Amino acid sequence: MEYAVRGGDILLYTPDFSLDETLDCGQAFRWEKQSGGKNTVYRGAFLNTELTATELGGGEFCLYDTDEQTFLSVWKDYFDLDTDYGEIKRRLSADKTLEKACLYAGGIRLLRQDPWEALCSFIISQNNNIPRIKGIIARLTGHFKGFPTYSRLAEETPDSLGFLRAGFRAKYLIDAAQKLQSGEVSLEKAAACDIDEARRELMTIKGVGPKVAECALLYGMHRLQAFPVDVWIRRVMEKWYPNGLPDCCKGIEGVAQQYLFHYIRTADNVIEDSRADKTEQCCLQTEV
């Protein structure tokens, strides 16, 4: 990774990075793609630090209206720019399917998001779709002028959060906020302790089950061995890994998951395959 200060902008040069693939692959929900113009522009934020960025091509990026200090203290970490994803992809490519997934969307990086924000985001994500998740989080950050702290959210009630239109998830957000506020659950501890212990502690929060806990650990605490299994990853496992993940994933299961998730969801050939499988299963069931 290299960078240069140009006026009020930062020019960034880094391989293995795509804004589209990283910001629009279901790991973060605060980035909006701006339409129009030659290059696609993304606007978003880490906690209360906002950013507008674009991909110029050839591994070159522009981060607008920021400074060197903010880049080094916030965005370098957020985009995980000190990690060599080329090396990660070489390792994962020992497996044929993962090799294809890495070639398909080799610009995916695991964002180092804020633990509390990631926990909230994935509580909101349950039984929900990505556009609505984004809408709820936009109303949350709009109302509180940035992402609310858990202390601030702990004062709310399901009624007072009605403006979110988050449905049954509002009470889960409040329970999470209150358990962090009281110290009953500690994200600092969950980030560092034994991962199974962290899973158990997170799941004491109402509305946090195995999937949400795994997402909070992976996306909020960068615990790369966390492996969220949703309907898409279940399909991946049934289709390619009925006997479990290959050895090349050991310790970085979560990164493999992100490449595979994006691959099976968006690669045309793969989707048609899985639809064919589904149709076949339906036919078999009907015949029986």
Added chain:
DNA sequence: TTCCAGGCGTATC
């Protein structure tokens, strides 16, 4: 109208 969306809590066996 019905179904579905990066699940989970609860009741029931």
Added chain:
DNA sequence: GATACGCATGGA
């Protein structure tokens, strides 16, 4: 411990 069902909301 496994399975079935309801849950708020809004787009397709």
